[in-house]
Amino acid sequence: MAEKKNTILFVVPDGVGARNYLFSKLPRLLSEEVQLSFLTTLTKPAIAEVEQLHDIAINYLHFDLPTEPKKAKMYREAAVYARLLYNAQVLQNKTILQNWNKKKRTFSKKLFYEMVERIGKWASKKYERILTLEKKAANVWPLKRVFQYEKTLTEIRPKAIFITHQRVASLLPICLAAKKLNIPVISCIYSWDNTPKASLAINADTYTVWSEYMKAELQSLHPELKEEQIVVTGTPQFEFYKDKSRYISREEFALTYGLDASRKWICFSGDDEITSPYDPKYLEDVAKALMAFPKENRPQLIFRRAPVDVSGRYDEVLATYSEDIVPIAPIWTTDRKNWGAIYPKNADIDLLVNTAKHCDLVINLGSTMAHDFAMFDTPCLYVAYDAEEDTNWSVTTIYAFQHFRSMKELEAVGWVKAPSEWYQKIVAALEDPNSIGPERVDWLKRIVNHPITEASENIANLLLSK
Numbered sequence: 433m434a435e436k437k438n439t440i441l442f443v444v445p446d447g448v449g450a451r452n453y454l455f456s457k458l459p460r461l462l463s464e465e466v467q468l469s470f471l472t473t474l475t476k477p478a479i480a481e482v483e484q485l486h487d488i489a490i491n492y493l494h495f496d497l498p499t500e501p502k503k504a505k506m507y508r509e510a511a512v513y514a515r516l517l518y519n520a521q522v523l524q525n526k527t528i529l530q531n532w533n534k535k536k537r538t539f540s541k542k543l544f545y546e547m548v549e550r551i552g553k554w555a556s557k558k559y560e561r562i563l564t565l566e567k568k569a570a571n572v573w574p575l576k577r578v579f580q581y582e583k584t585l586t587e588i589r590p591k592a593i594f595i596t597h598q599r600v601a602s603l604l605p606i607c608l609a610a611k612k613l614n615i616p617v618i619s620c621i622y623s624w625d626n627t628p629k630a631s632l633a634i635n636a637d638t639y640t641v642w643s644e645y646m647k648a649e650l651q652s653l654h655p656e657l658k659e660e661q662i663v664v665t666g667t668p669q670f671e672f673y674k675d676k677s678r679y680i681s682r683e684e685f686a687l688t689y690g691l692d693a694s695r696k697w698i699c700f701s702g703d704d705e706i707t708s709p710y711d712p713k714y715l716e717d718v719a720k721a722l723m724a725f726p727k728e729n730r731p732q733l734i735f736r737r738a739p740v741d742v743s744g745r746y747d748e749v750l751a752t753y754s755e756d757i758v759p760i761a762p763i764w765t766t767d768r769k770n771w772g773a774i775y776p777k778n779a780d781i782d783l784l785v786n787t788a789k790h791c792d793l794v795i796n797l798g799s800t801m802a803h804d805f806a807m808f809d810t811p812c813l814y815v816a817y818d819a820e821e822d823t824n825w826s827v828t829t830i831y832a833f834q835h836f837r838s839m840k841e842l843e844a845v846g847w848v849k850a851p852s853e854w855y856q857k858i859v860a861a862l863e864d865p866n867s868i869g870p871e872r873v874d875w876l877k878r879i880v881n882h883p884i885t886e887a888s889e890n891i892a893n894l895l896l897s898k
Contacts (some may be wrong), residue, residue: 447775449596456668513552666887
């Protein structure tokens with residue numbers, strides 16, 4: 433085999449991009465042409481799993497995220513606040529400002545963010561001021577730190593750098609070093625809701641997006657980006673659902689997870705504590721509704737918690753309805769003290785694929801899981817009522833978020849607007865799936881570039897072309 437002369441460097445700042453990119457076909461496709469190097473905060477065993485999965489060799493380089501200088505943080509946070517104000521005006525959506533939720537527990541933080549907000553408000557009046565703040569945030573990083581990355585990149589000599597998501601400001605010095613060495617930097621807009629959130633924390637030369645819809649939104653909010661800098665590739669995370677080698681039979685799935693194969697299965701997909709603080713109440717409401725079914729025909733409820741939610745907040749509900757709720761925990765490594773040690777295992781992809789394949793309905797509060805289950809044309813019910821009065825949180829605000837405007841005129845999900853509606857909506861979904869969100873696949877096609885199976889190849893071709 434001829435020696436691979438070129439290297440592509442993956443910068444993986446945490447476990448967020450692991451599932452979508454490291455476990456997808458992307459590393460294997462690239463390794464056929466180039467040597468892969470990973471500069472990452474993840475542990476060596478995590479990368480060893482990627483090597484084993486794809487049967488490839490990866491040059492592993494560990495690094496710790498540098499601390500952002502205070503002045504850089506001030507300029508960047510002011511620019512973020514300014515962008516949120518700007519984006520809210522451009523898109524005519526005040527909920528975008530919900531993304532500005534800075535905790536000011538100490539007096540010094542209170543002073544810091546008062547100054548940040550004052551500068552940001554001033555900058556939001558003229559777009560050029562926002563760009564100036566972002567340049568200042570980049571330019572105050574110590575040259576010594578940039579030089580350290582220059583040295584690292586000179587040793588690796590990559591033809592291109594791929595950053596697995598765009599949200600980590602501490603990666604700015606790597607981008608600055610790459611620019612000095614004329615190494616192109618490509619990053620992805622990680623999620624369908626990221627474009628309006630002022631979350632472009634790094635300076636990449638090219639950004640990949642899920643769809644034309646996302647590209648248009650990103651262009652409207654970042655007029656400084658040229659059209660060719662935003663490339664529609666799709667996202668590899670949906671390719672897994674088309675990989676039949678991951679499928680197991682319904683009987684095997686039932687045996688593995690203690691389910692009754694003779695009953696219908698409903699997945700309740702939990703959110704994190706901040707996104708949905710009342711999730712346990714919603715889970716309880718669904719469980720109560722299932723009690724109205726005759727026992728012999730009662731669906732089983734599979735509970736999949738958000739991987740980052742390791743709280744005990746569901747314990748009481750799970751204990752009360754232990755005969756009808758089957759919790760199946762995500763297969764992730766979790767470590768609250770070490771963000772770099774939180775990442776999904778490849779086995780969790782198999783679990784999620786088969787959960788979506790074998791369930792007859794998914795229930796959640798505004799989750800991307802509606803799209804995951806739409807891969808099997810499975811209906812979704814969105815929780816659309818407040819569990820209790822809370823001046824700081826409401827489903828009305830959640831569903832006014834910008835990314836839900838992508839649904840527009842489509843009837844893509846079913847809406848449950850009161851606890852009393854669960855039984856009726858569940859019966860409808862199970863007996864006539866197309867009566868609930870019949871246009872779910874149309875919404876998926878708007879959100880994610882099709883053909884779904886070409887996302888990894890599109891990204892690989894983009895990286896190899898640099």
